[in-house]
Amino acid sequence: MDKDNANPTILNVSELPTRQNKKKATAPGKDADLDLDIVLRKPEYLSAPFCDLSWASDDTDSDDGFTIEPIDEQEIYDLISTISDPEHPLSLGQLAVVNLPDIHITPSPSLPADPNTLTQVLVKITPTITHCSLATVIGLGIRVRLEQALPPNYRVDVMIKEGTHSQDDQVNKQLADKERVAAALENATLKGVLDKMLETCV
Amino acid sequence: MAPTTPMKLIPLPPFKPDLYERAWQSIPHPTLPLLATAHQKSVTVFSLSTLSEHSTLTNGHERSVRSASWKPNLPPHKLCLVTGSFDSTAGLWRWEDEGQGGSGGLEVEITGGAKEDAEEKDWELIVVLDGHDSEIKSVAFSPSGQFLATCSRDKSVWIWEDVGASEADDEWETVAVLNEHEGDVKAVAWCPDTNRSGRGRYGSDVLASASYDDTVRIWREDGEGEWVCVAVLEGHKGTVWGIQWEPNPKNERFPRLLTWSADRTIRVWTLKEEEDEAEAPQHAWSGLGRIPNTMRRSLKEEWVCTDTLPAAHTRDIYSATWSAETGLVASVGSDGIIALYKEEASDVNGKTSTATEDEAAAELDGDVHMSNGHPENKLQTSRQWNLLSTMPNAHGPYEINHITWCKRYDAGCPPDKKGVEEMLVTTGDDGIVRPWQIS
Numbered sequence: 001m002d003k004d005n006a007n008p009t010i011l012n013v014s015e016l017p018t019r020q021n022k023k024k025a026t027a028p029g030k031d032a033d034l035d036l037d038i039v040l041r042k043p044e045y046l047s048a049p050f051c052d053l054s055w056a057s058d059d060t061d062s063d064d065g066f067t068i069e070p071i072d073e074q075e076i077y078d079l080i081s082t083i084s085d086p087e088h089p090l091s092l093g094q095l096a097v098v099n100l101p102d103i104h105i106t107p108s109p110s111l112p113a114d115p116n117t118l119t120q121v122l123v124k125i126t127p128t129i130t131h132c133s134l135a136t137v138i139g140l141g142i143r144v145r146l147e148q149a150l151p152p153n154y155r156v157d158v159m160i161k162e163g164t165h166s167q168d169d170q171v172n173k174q175l176a177d178k179e180r181v182a183a184a185l186e187n188a189t190l191k192g193v194l195d196k197m198l199e200t201c202v
Numbered sequence: 203m204a205p206t207t208p209m210k211l212i213p214l215p216p217f218k219p220d221l222y223e224r225a226w227q228s229i230p231h232p233t234l235p236l237l238a239t240a241h242q243k244s245v246t247v248f249s250l251s252t253l254s255e256h257s258t259l260t261n262g263h264e265r266s267v268r269s270a271s272w273k274p275n276l277p278p279h280k281l282c283l284v285t286g287s288f289d290s291t292a293g294l295w296r297w298e299d300e301g302q303g304g305s306g307g308l309e310v311e312i313t314g315g316a317k318e319d320a321e322e323k324d325w326e327l328i329v330v331l332d333g334h335d336s337e338i339k340s341v342a343f344s345p346s347g348q349f350l351a352t353c354s355r356d357k358s359v360w361i362w363e364d365v366g367a368s369e370a371d372d373e374w375e376t377v378a379v380l381n382e383h384e385g386d387v388k389a390v391a392w393c394p395d396t397n398r399s400g401r402g403r404y405g406s407d408v409l410a411s412a413s414y415d416d417t418v419r420i421w422r423e424d425g426e427g428e429w430v431c432v433a434v435l436e437g438h439k440g441t442v443w444g445i446q447w448e449p450n451p452k453n454e455r456f457p458r459l460l461t462w463s464a465d466r467t468i469r470v471w472t473l474k475e476e477e478d479e480a481e482a483p484q485h486a487w488s489g490l491g492r493i494p495n496t497m498r499r500s501l502k503e504e505w506v507c508t509d510t511l512p513a514a515h516t517r518d519i520y521s522a523t524w525s526a527e528t529g530l531v532a533s534v535g536s537d538g539i540i541a542l543y544k545e546e547a548s549d550v551n552g553k554t555s556t557a558t559e560d561e562a563a564a565e566l567d568g569d570v571h572m573s574n575g576h577p578e579n580k581l582q583t584s585r586q587w588n589l590l591s592t593m594p595n596a597h598g599p600y601e602i603n604h605i606t607w608c609k610r611y612d613a614g615c616p617p618d619k620k621g622v623e624e625m626l627v628t629t630g631d632d633g634i635v636r637p638w639q640i641s
Contacts, residue, residue, distance in 0.1 A: 116595040118516075118537060152632070153599030155517065155536065176464070177414070177441065178518070178536070178601070179268070179388070182224070183288045183337045183355070186265045 005128045008088060008095055016081060016093045017100040019074045070109035071150065076121055077103055079149050080142050084200045086134050086193055091200060097125050097138060102161060119154050121146060124161040131166050139175040140184060141197045209542055211593045214614065214625065214637040218254045221246065221633035227521075227604040228629045231272050231281075235611040237627065238283055239635050240267040245285055248635065251611040259295050262327040263287035269340045274347045276369070283325075284350060286338035292331040292352050294372060297323060329372045333360055333379075339388050344407050345395040350374070351409055353387035359411050359421070361429060378429040380421060385414030389444040393457055396450065404432070410459060412442035418461050418471070420503065433503045435471055440464030443519060449526035459505070460531065462519040468533055468543075470509035470587075512589040514541035521604040525624060530590075530640075532626050534602035540593040540628060540638070548586050593638075597630035604629040612637070 077100045081093025092098045102124040113119070123142055127135040139158045146156040158175045160168035174180055184190050217237070225241035228248075235250035245259040245267055259267075265288035273282035281297040335356035342351050350362040361378040393408035405423035412418050418435040441464040448457040459471040517536035524531050531543045596602060610623045626638040 116599050118599070151599065173414075173441070176518075177386075178520075179337075179339065180355070180386070182266065186288055 005087075005132065008090075008128045010090060011094050011096055013094060017074065017077060019078070070113055071105070071119075071154075072109045073100060073103040073105055076105070076123070076146065079201070080123065080145055082201045083138075083141050083145060084197045085128075086137050086141075086197055092125075092138065092142075095128055097128065098123065098142070099126065102126070115151065115153055117153060120157060121150070121154055122157045122159065124159050126161045126164050130164065135160060135165055135171050136174055137190070137193060137197075139171060140181065140190075141194050143175060143181060144185065144194060145198055145201060209590045210641050211540060211542065211591060211596075211626070212639040212641060213596075214612070214639055215253065217248045217635040217637070221635070223633050224631045225603065225629045225633050225635060226266070226268050227270065228606060228627050228635050229270050229272060230606060230608040230627070232274050234278060234281075235609070235621070236272075236281070237608065237635070238270045238272065239629060240270050240285065241633065242266060243287075245270055245283065247283075250608065251613075253612050253637070257297065257323070257325060259283065259285065259293075259325045259327075262293045262295065262330075263289050263291065265289040265337075268338065271341045271343050271350070273343050274345065276347075280369070284331075284341050284343065286341035286352055288337040290332075290334045290336055290338060290354065290356075292338055292341055292350075293327050294329040294331065294374070295325045296328050297325045299323065329374060331362060331374060333376060334358065339386065340390050342390045342392055342409075344392045344409075346407075349377070349392070349407060351390040351392065351411075353390045353411055355386040357381065357383050357385060357387060357413075359383070359387055359390055359409070361409070377427065380411075380419075380429060380431070382419060382431050383411065383413040383415050383417070385416075385441075387411050387413050388441060391445045391447055393447045394449055396457065410445045410447065412445045412461060414441045416440060416442060416463075416465075418442055418445055418459070420459075420505065430501065432501065433505045435459070435461070435505050435507070437469060437507045438463040438465050438467065440466075440518075444521055446522065446524050449524055450529070458508070460522060460524050462522045462533060464518040466513065466515045466517065466519060466535075468511040468519060468522055468531070469507050470511070471505045472508040474504040474506060509545075509587055511543050511587045514543075514589055514592055515539060520602065521606075523606045523626070525607045527607075527624055530607075531587075532605050532607070534596070534605040534628055536601045538595050538597055538600060538602055540596045540602070540605065540626070541589060542591045542640070543587050544590050545585060545587050547584055596628055596638075597632050597634055597636070600630045600632040600634075602628050602630045608637075610637075614639075 077098065080098050081091060083092045084090070085092060085095055085097070088095065104122040106120045125139060125142065127138070143156050143158045146154070150156070159172045162168070165171060221239070221241045223242060225239050228237050228239040230237050236256060237248045237250055239246045239248060243260070243263045243266060247256045247258065248254065249256040262285065267285045267287050269286040271284050273284065276282055279299040283295045285293045285295065287293070331352065334352065334354040337355045338352050339355065340353050348364055351359060352362070353359045359380040360376055362374045363377045365375045366373040389412040391410050393410070405425055407423060409421040410418055411421065416438045419431050420433040421429050422432050423429050438461065442461050443464060444462055446460045448460070451457045456473045456475055460468065461471065462468045511531065515533065515535050515537050519533050519535040521535070522531055522533035529545055533541050605626055605628050607624050608627050609621050610625050611620050615623055624640070626640065627635060628638065629635050
């Protein structure tokens with residue numbers, strides 16, 4: 001089968017944004033410590049939906065729920081940039097489908113968090129070409145990955161970045177539809193594709 | 203705009219057991235103290251008197267059950283439930299209490315909580331209604347039980363008719379496949395049999411459907427077995443997640459329609475009723491003289507958006523419920539908030555007055571002209587929806603998929619109020635089904 005985009009632009013892994021210092025701002029750096037960051041991360045890929053393991057198991061020294069480290073844009077980026085593209089043997093980070101500046105968290109993670117306060121994570125994706133038919137599958141993969149990894153007070157919205165896709169309204173509406181997403185995950189073929197995409201997220 | 207009567211939502215202990223994973227919907231039985239909750243590939247029926255499990259419907263569907271509807275007008279020892287599933291089929295299930303002829307069987311048993319007995323009996327999947335191409339999103343019985351409507355992501359609404367010779371003879375025929383929506387059909391609802399007498403050449407059954415195409419459509423049977431779309435309600439700016447007919451319309455008015463959407467609004471729609479149903483309006487039709495009576499009526503109905511409820515939600519509204527008893531509306535959605543609204547009379551300054559609902563309704567019955575949903579008649583402004591109360595984090599951090607009014611039969615309800623007093627029941631992504639007391 002012909003690929004939609006046979007020659008995508010590929011970023012070197014060492015050029016991808018990464019957390020240089022866990023506490024510091026998240027400016028894209030050139031130090032190649034991304035792999036280390038991934039290795040040190042606890043597996044957050046959970047099989048049961050809505051399992052709240054990730055916040056309970058997050059690295060906190062105290063039992064006090066209020067000292068949980070906030071989840072920032074870099075952490076969201078780390079969760080999804082390692083997802084594999086469904087047609088190239090490359091990650092969504094390498095293909096620049098997901099980009100750190102296109103991840104928005106509201107309210108800002110620097111504010112004190114109450115585990116019941118809704119936090120919106122908005123991810124705008126840039127499909128490799130404007131008519132990429134796999135944009136929906138990629139968006140679905142990101143939504144599923146984040147819903148499985150993030151605490152239940154997070155609301156994940158995945159949208160196509162304006163002007164980068166010819167049917168962005170349709171794709172956005174599908175990705176926002178909880179019922180369609182739930183049904184899609186019960187479709188064995190689609191679930192197989194998604195599982196394969198998420199295999200590289202460890 | 204100040205809310206008048208402050209109302210509080212008090213959480214009652216949730217139904218047991220906890221279902222642990224996403225539950226979609228909980229449907230109260232029309233007359234018995236039972237509640238059917240759709241979750242995963244099954245349905246759990248809870249007793250409203252013990253707030254615990256009564257029975258389960260399992261092994262009928264290959265994918266999640268999204269919706270359920272109780273067949274109305276059955277004797278109290280017979281239960282019949284239809285389930286709509288993502289596996290694209292609808293299942294018709296029966297639960298019969300054969301052993302106890304004449305003793306009032308089931309009703310006694312479920313109100314008395316004789317669970318051991320209940321567990322020996324079982325639900326049986328009798329008929330699989332096959333026809334949709336993809337996930338069934340909603341199922342609904344007509345008020346008489348004669349018709350069943352199903353709708354799907356395949357953009358169609360199917361109407362099935364019970365053509366069996368007796369109640370036990372389960373034979374269902376497809377009488378209509380309605381293909382006019384341009385997107386998934388998310389919900390179907392039949393008009394209650396109050397004040398909805400056959401209009402002109404149409405039969406009395408009226409169906410509404412809500413869609414991913416942002417519209418609501420209204421369907422009637424034309425008297426010759428053909429189901430036709432008589433109105434398209436346009437105004438929502440996102441998927442219409444659901445619809446409910448006004449359960450208890452006042453002053454012989456045709457029931458209004460409540461719709462809720464991904465656009466975070468809840469709207470009320472009103473049929474523009476013709477001045478005199480019995481006669482063809484003189485002015486409009488005088489030139490048509492001798493044409494047969496059935497041709498005189500317009501095939502279309504005019505529905506107008508007459509109210510938008512006060513904004514209370516920050517994300518998709520997945521469910522709302524309109525009480526037949528009190529007229530109160532409650533809504534839930536992705537933001538985890540329960541909002542409670544009341545339609546109240548008020549003076550022209552927007553202050554709520556003491557006028558009763560009936561007086562407000564009587565005013566509405568006057569010759570009111572509306573355009574774009576904005577009332578032009580002064581009288582119309584004397585009725586408005588107020589937000590009474592909101593309850594954030596009603597299921598902690600989780601989304602709430604469904605809310606319904608339901609009668610109380612639990613031990614915490616005073617005996618003289620059982621089967622009379624209402625509570626709300628919410629169903630969430632956390633697998634919790636929780637009752638709420640209103641005070």
